[in-house]
Amino acid sequence: MRTLYVEGRSVLHRMPPRAKLLGLAVASIVLFATRSIPLLGMFCVASAAVYLLLRLAPREAFERLRPVLLTIVVVGLFTLLFDSAIEAAVFVLRLTSLMLLAAAVTATTGISAFMDEITRLAMPLERIGLVRAADIGLAVGLVIRFVPEVLARTQAIRDAHHARGLKPRMLTLAVPMIILTLRSADEIAAAIDARGLRGQN
Amino acid sequence: MDGIRLDIRFERAEARYAGRTVLQPLDLALSERRIGVIGLNGSGKTTFARMINGLVTPAAGRVTVNGFDTATETESARRQTGFIFQNPQNQIILPILREDIALGLQARKLAKPDVRAAVDAVLSRFGIGHLADRRSHELSGGELQLAALASVMVTEPAILIMDEPTNQLDLKNRRLVVETMQGLNETVIAISHDLELIADFDRLLLFHEGRLAADGAPAEVIRHYRDIASA
Amino acid sequence: MLTRDLVLAALFTAIIVVLGLLPPITLGFIPVPITAQSLGVMTAGVVLGAKRGTIAVLLVLLLAAIGLPVLSGGRGGLGVFAAPTTGYLIGWVAAAFVTGLASEKLVRAQQSGLIQGIGFFVASLLGGVVVLYAFGVTYLALVTGLGFSKAFLGSVAFIPGDVLKAVVAALVGRAVMVGYPLLPQRA
Numbered sequence: 001m002r003t004l005y006v007e008g009r010s011v012l013h014r015m016p017p018r019a020k021l022l023g024l025a026v027a028s029i030v031l032f033a034t035r036s037i038p039l040l041g042m043f044c045v046a047s048a049a050v051y052l053l054l055r056l057a058p059r060e061a062f063e064r065l066r067p068v069l070l071t072i073v074v075v076g077l078f079t080l081l082f083d084s085a086i087e088a089a090v091f092v093l094r095l096t097s098l099m100l101l102a103a104a105v106t107a108t109t110g111i112s113a114f115m116d117e118i119t120r121l122a123m124p125l126e127r128i129g130l131v132r133a134a135d136i137g138l139a140v141g142l143v144i145r146f147v148p149e150v151l152a153r154t155q156a157i158r159d160a161h162h163a164r165g166l167k168p169r170m171l172t173l174a175v176p177m178i179i180l181t182l183r184s185a186d187e188i189a190a191a192i193d194a195r196g197l198r199g200q201n
Numbered sequence: 202m203d204g205i206r207l208d209i210r211f212e213r214a215e216a217r218y219a220g221r222t223v224l225q226p227l228d229l230a231l232s233e234r235r236i237g238v239i240g241l242n243g244s245g246k247t248t249f250a251r252m253i254n255g256l257v258t259p260a261a262g263r264v265t266v267n268g269f270d271t272a273t274e275t276e277s278a279r280r281q282t283g284f285i286f287q288n289p290q291n292q293i294i295l296p297i298l299r300e301d302i303a304l305g306l307q308a309r310k311l312a313k314p315d316v317r318a319a320v321d322a323v324l325s326r327f328g329i330g331h332l333a334d335r336r337s338h339e340l341s342g343g344e345l346q347l348a349a350l351a352s353v354m355v356t357e358p359a360i361l362i363m364d365e366p367t368n369q370l371d372l373k374n375r376r377l378v379v380e381t382m383q384g385l386n387e388t389v390i391a392i393s394h395d396l397e398l399i400a401d402f403d404r405l406l407l408f409h410e411g412r413l414a415a416d417g418a419p420a421e422v423i424r425h426y427r428d429i430a431s432a
Numbered sequence: 433m434l435t436r437d438l439v440l441a442a443l444f445t446a447i448i449v450v451l452g453l454l455p456p457i458t459l460g461f462i463p464v465p466i467t468a469q470s471l472g473v474m475t476a477g478v479v480l481g482a483k484r485g486t487i488a489v490l491l492v493l494l495l496a497a498i499g500l501p502v503l504s505g506g507r508g509g510l511g512v513f514a515a516p517t518t519g520y521l522i523g524w525v526a527a528a529f530v531t532g533l534a535s536e537k538l539v540r541a542q543q544s545g546l547i548q549g550i551g552f553f554v555a556s557l558l559g560g561v562v563v564l565y566a567f568g569v570t571y572l573a574l575v576t577g578l579g580f581s582k583a584f585l586g587s588v589a590f591i592p593g594d595v596l597k598a599v600v601a602a603l604v605g606r607a608v609m610v611g612y613p614l615l616p617q618r619a
Contacts, residue, residue, distance in 0.1 A: 004499040004509045024510070067507050068515045075516040078586050079576050091516075091576045099514035106499045106509030114498040134307075135438060139491055141295040142442035143449065144500075148338040149290060150443075150450045170457060170468065174604050177450075178479065179611040181443050187291040188443075189436040190256055194284035195305055195353060196276060197294075198435060 001144060004064065005110045006056060012108040017117040020105045027101055031094045037086070040093035047100035054107055064107075068099050115140060135198065142188075150181050207232050207360060207388045209253055213262035216248045223248050225411045226262055231390070237399030237419065238392040239426050240408035246392050249408060250362050253390065254282040267359065283353030283387075285363040289345030289370075298324075298340070298348055299333045305355045323355040324348075327381055343374025347381060354387075363391040367398060396423060440614070441487040444480055448472040448492050452504035466593050469504040471604075473524045474560040474597055477531025478552050478605030481615050485532035489524050519571020523564040531559030535605070535615055545606060552605040556598035561591065 012020065031043060051061070072095050080088040115137050122133035154177050161168040192198065209231040216224035224245045240246040251257040252264050255271035255278050264271045269278035286292055295301040302320045311319070324330045327347045332340060340348060346366060353361070366382070367375040379398060382389060393399050405422035407415035407429075415425040451472040456465035473492070477485035492502060501508035513521065534555035539548050565587060573583035609615060 001500055001502075004501060064509065065511065067505060068511050071515045071517050075572070075576060075586070079578060082582050082585070083576075083578055087577050095514055095516060095575065099511045102510035102512075102514050106511060109499065111498050111500070118494070118498075132433075135433065136494075138294075138304075139438055139442045139445075139487075140495065140498075141300070142439065143445045143491060143495060144296040145294055145337055146443060146446045147449050148336075150446045151453065152338075154450055154454075170471070170600060171603060171607070173454075174451070174468070174471070174475075175607040175611070178444075178447055178475070178604070178608050181447055182440060182479075182608075182612050182614070184288070184291050185436060185439045185443055187286055187288055188294060189434075189439045190251075191284070191286055191292040191349075192294060192435050192439070194254055194256060194279065194282075194286075195356075196279055196308070197304055 001147065003111055004106050006054070006107045008054065008108065010054065010108060012050070012054070012104060015108075017109050017113050020109060021117075024098075024101055024105060028098060031097055035090055037089055037093065040090060040097070044093045044097045044100075047097040047104075051100040051104045054104060056107065064103055065099060069096070072096060072099070132198070138192075138197070146181075150177065153177060153180055207234075208265075208267050209360070210265045211252070211262070212265070214252060214259040214264045215261040216245075216252060216257055217260040218248075222260075223411055224252070227413060229406075229413065229416075231404075233403035234388050235399075235402040235404075236388070236390045237402040237405040237422075238390065238408065239394075239396070239399070239405060239422070240414075241430065244408040245411040246406075246408040247364060249406075250284075250364055250390065250392050253360070253362055254284050255279050256284070280356070281358055282360045282362055283350075283356070283358040285346070285349050285353060285361065285366050287365040287368050289342055289349055292349035293337045293340070293345055293352060296337055298329075298335055298337055301337065301348070302333075302352050302355050305352055319355060323351045326354070327351050328377075341374065342370050343377045346370060346374070346378050350378075350381065358387070360388045360390065361385065363389065363393075365392055365394060367393070367395050396426075437484050438487075440480060441484045442491060444472075444476055444484070444488040445491040445495070448476065448488065449495070449502045452502060456504070466597055467504045470594075471597050471600055473528060474531060474556050474601035475604050475608075477528040477533075477559055478535050478556060478601055479608050479614060480532065481536050482529050482532030484614075485528040486525060489528040493521060493525070516572055516575050517568065519575075520564060520568035522571065523567030526567055527559040527564040529559070530563045531555045531601075534558050539615060541613075545610075548609070549602050549606045552602035553598055556601040556605075557595065560598050560601065561594050564594070565591070 031040065034040060072092055076088050076092040079091050119133045119137055122131060122136055125131050126133045154173065157173055157176050158168045161172065211227045211229040213226045213228060215222060215226045238246045238250060248257055252259060252271065253266060255275040258272040266278045266281045269281065271278040293301045295304060299320055302323060303316050306316050306319060321330060321333060324333050327350055329344060329347050329351065332344060332348070367378055370378060391399055399405060400419050400423070402419055404417065405419045406413060407422050407426050409429055414429065415422045448469060452467070452469040454468040456467045458465040473489055476488045480488060495502045496508045496512055497510055499509050503512060535552055538551035538555055543551070569580060569583045569587050572578070572587065573580045576583065
């Protein structure tokens with residue numbers, strides 16, 4: 001699977017993930033603490049600057065934001081109609097700023113960096129017995145590993161439909177796909193346990 | 202692992218599943234280098250193999266591997282064995298082959314360069330060193346089964362148990378796995394419908410309806426198997 | 433947690449991701465297309481039960497958060513969580529939990545296929561509509577300052593589609609249970 005991380009050496013790239021996530025959290029608090037449109041406007045411009053400084057290709061840069069931007073615009077218009085222009089402006093500026101900063105963090109933080117950080121953050125949860133930190137990394141690895149297999153299986157089922165002159169429908173596609181995929185769970189789990197991968201060896 | 206005598210013992214070990222007895226109480230001692238396990242589907246052979254590495258624990262009696270009880274000292278017992286399953290796709294569980302093999306070494310807390318060296322070494326041992334950085338889903342059936350071998354052998358177990366290792370493979374890939382297996386110094390216990398694979402093993406065990414029906418030299422046991430199969 | 437449960441959840445996450453790659457389904461009488469992925473999320477609770485279903489959905493969100501384009505339409509990254517509809521994403525987790533819990537409580541092995549299907553439908557409705565919208569609408573209300581009733585008004589067009597999804601989730605859940613029963617058993 002293609003990731004949204006983009007190689008680079010910018011300041012953001014070199015910042016540890018924890019700092020960036022903290023920065024986002026602080027930004028959210030600040031953004032929702034003020035209703036001043038000039039202030040929010042400046043914040044938005046600053047966020048855009050941060051994002052643009054990443055120097056992503058213009059099309060790529062826009063494509064990444066488009067889906068979220070669309071919902072912000074639609075809801076913004078709704079707010080304009082059913083509330084006031086000020087509310088709409090405050091809303092749009094707040095979320096757009098957040099979106100830009102969040103997208104910048106995503107583009108400058110690799111998957112392994114994120115996973116290392118998450119495993120570290122999960123340690124206290126492990127101590128209270130809620131989750132095993134290493135299980136999170138294992139689970140993520142399992143998903144990424146098996147998505148291509150599940151996809152291939154889905155396409156095989158779809159082909160089988162066509163071969164029999166049937167049009168693939170959600171039900172006739174989803175059900176066999178789910179059953180076949182879940183059936184392998186037992187052997188995969190046995191293989192994991194046999195190798196003692198969940199901290200037993 | 203040279204010089205360490207393999208020692209697997211079943212002491213009136215019995216296995217049950219959903220209220221049924223799938224393996225009748227069994228007394229057995231294994232120390233041969235190449236052991237084959239055959240039988241019809243549902244004969245108990247798979248349960249037997251899974252009792253050796255503790256995936257199945259005895260409902261009565263006990264199983265020990267090199268002195269470790271599989272029920273009470275499961276981790277130590279499991280460390281003695283590597284288990285290869287039928288479907289190669291279900292054994293390599295991380296997206297990049299190298300990561301998956303390295304996962305087996307996690308508990309040893311080695312330094313990164315040492316992990317890398319161990320992974321490269323074990324992959325080369327099975328002739329797939331060049332696949333280290335490949336995506337797991339891009340590997341062929343044969344490559345995956347060899348990768349599975351590497352993944353369990355990286356922790357250097359004394360005993361390798363293989364459950365129908367060539368079942369899902371085409372002829373070419375089968376050859377690859379068989380040749381690799383023949384070159385192993387470790388003890389191999391193989392369940393196989395593929396009689397050619399185990400015809401020259403040191404000892405064969407035939408299971409039938411949850412019981413050990415025959416035990417000894419391949420030729421004899423296979424003859425017995427053919428009798429049962431055609432009955 | 434049992435290794436088997438971890439694997440089941442992770443595999444279902446893979447299923448949800450793959451469903452995100454399928455094109456949305458448009459039905460004439462419903463104004464908004466139904467994504468196969470949101471159906472998958474609803475089905476997680478019905479097929480896996482509360483604990484595993486919730487983990488499966490949490491994993492999808494985690495993957496999106498760390499920068500993988502796993503949400504339908506190839507969406508991913510932290511930016512996705514800056515949208516006004518983020519409440520629905522968070523709601524997915526609660527929805528899977530409630531649907532799973534309700535499925536575990538309502539559906540029994542001895543029931544007829546029809547009763548089981550109805551049980552799954554009620555579970556999917558409770559989780560995938562009631563709880564999901566509670567989260568989605570509340571978040572929308574808070575983030576826009578619109579207030580609950582106006583936010584609800586803006587979301588109401590999507591409800592018929594989600595009710596239909598609940599029907600499909602129930603059918604899928606029932607069919608999967610016939611082929612590979614995980615429920616009714618403890619999660």
